[in-house]
Amino acid sequence: LQTRMQSLQPDPKAQYRSVYEALKKIVLTEGFWRPLRGINVTMLGAGPAHAMYFACYEKMKKSLSDIIQHGGNSHLANGIAGSVATLLHDAVMNPAEVVKQRMQMFNSPYKSVLSCIRTVQKTEGFGAFYRSYTTQLTMNVPFQAIHFITYEFMQEQINPHRQYNPRSHIISGAVAGAVAAAATTPLDVCKTLLNTQENRALSSVNISGHLSGMVNAFRTVYQLGGVWGYFRGVQARVIYQMPSTAIAWSVYEFFKYFLTKHKLEKRS
Numbered sequence: 085l086q087t088r089m090q091s092l093q094p095d096p097k098a099q100y101r102s103v104y105e106a107l108k109k110i111v112l113t114e115g116f117w118r119p120l121r122g123i124n125v126t127m128l129g130a131g132p133a134h135a136m137y138f139a140c141y142e143k144m145k146k147s148l149s150d151i152i153q154h155g156g157n158s159h160l161a162n163g164i165a166g167s168v169a170t171l172l173h174d175a176v177m178n179p180a181e182v183v184k185q186r187m188q189m190f191n192s193p194y195k196s197v198l199s200c201i202r203t204v205q206k207t208e209g210f211g212a213f214y215r216s217y218t219t220q221l222t223m224n225v226p227f228q229a230i231h232f233i234t235y236e237f238m239q240e241q242i243n244p245h246r247q248y249n250p251r252s253h254i255i256s257g258a259v260a261g262a263v264a265a266a267a268t269t270p271l272d273v274c275k276t277l278l279n280t281q282e283n284r285a286l287s288s289v290n291i292s293g294h295l296s297g298m299v300n301a302f303r304t305v306y307q308l309g310g311v312w313g314y315f316r317g318v319q320a321r322v323i324y325q326m327p328s329t330a331i332a333w334s335v336y337e338f339f340k341y342f343l344t345k346h347k348l349e350k351r352s
Contacts, residue, residue, distance in 0.1 A: 085110070085119060086324055087188040089317035090276045092308040093285035098190035103320045122184035125197045129180030133173045138336055140169040141232070157240065159233050166232035167225045174220050179213035181220070185279045208294065216278035219298040223271030227264045234260035235333065248341035253334045261329030265321045270314035272321060274301035 085106045088098060097113075100106035110118050144165035152158040183200050186192060194200035204212050238256035243249050277285065278301050281294055289307050305313045 086272075086317045086320040087185050087276060087280070088190060089320050090273050091190070091280075091285070092273075092277065092305065092313060092316070093288050095190050103323060106320070121192075122187040122197075125180045125183045125187075129177050133176040134332070136176070137169045137173040140172055141165050144168050157236060159236065162232045162236045163229040166228035170221065170224045170228045174217065174224055178217050178220050182213050182216070182279050185276060189280055212294075215294070215296055216275045219271065219275045219278055219301060222298055223268050223275055226271075227268040230267055231260045231264040231329065234263050235329075248337060250334055250338070253337045254330045257330040257333030258326040260333075261325035262322050264329075265325035266318060269318045269321055270302075270305075273305055273314055273316055274298060276317075277301050277305060 085103055088094070088110070089100055089103070089106055091098065094100075100109060107119060142165075145161055148161035148164055149156065149158045152161050182204070183197055186200055186204070187194050187197070194203065235256050238259055239246065239252065242255065243252035278295060278298075285308055286295055286304070289304060291304065295301060295304060309316065
């Protein structure tokens, strides 16, 4: 839904005024499973990406907190750790995101994940899978910095003793995801344009070939939609990120608690 609603020059048959209308129209005209298209490639990349992401975050947070706050909680350490973890995460997820978004576009010519990978590799080269990498980092570094700082701040407010508390992890994760998603939507719109290379939009501003570079993407988005163009799909993005980050944090905190408890029991 987010990919479709961020389209800058959508086909007349793929124009939506709200998340509900988009979901209803896609299901009725394209089938019940259409909104889940590309989920397989996302799942394939998400496992290793998140493993590196949280491992790097915990290690960096602890090391930096020891230096900056002498072992206490430091918002600066949290922000830096989240930003560095993003570099590893996006290196794995960027190609998966390109394939997913191309398959999600209206009238996508790709029948399967393998078909999409082969076609993109053959026609645009391997670099196409990382064309939006710098934009992705430009978006995700501030996103994750805001995300982690907000999460840790929320934990200080509702779970100051830092005990395992599923409700506090879900609430903190959801709020952190919503704030970070809304703040970085303009960058996400630019990333979507670079990933999809939306032909209808590019031809309307006389761009031939492939659009590349964040500056060009920003300029093109403004030409096509003005200031409001940067916030296309913000509602869908926030609705998507809130449960996503809530689930990610609650699952992560559960396994962190379970493994730490198991390790302590083993020692005793």
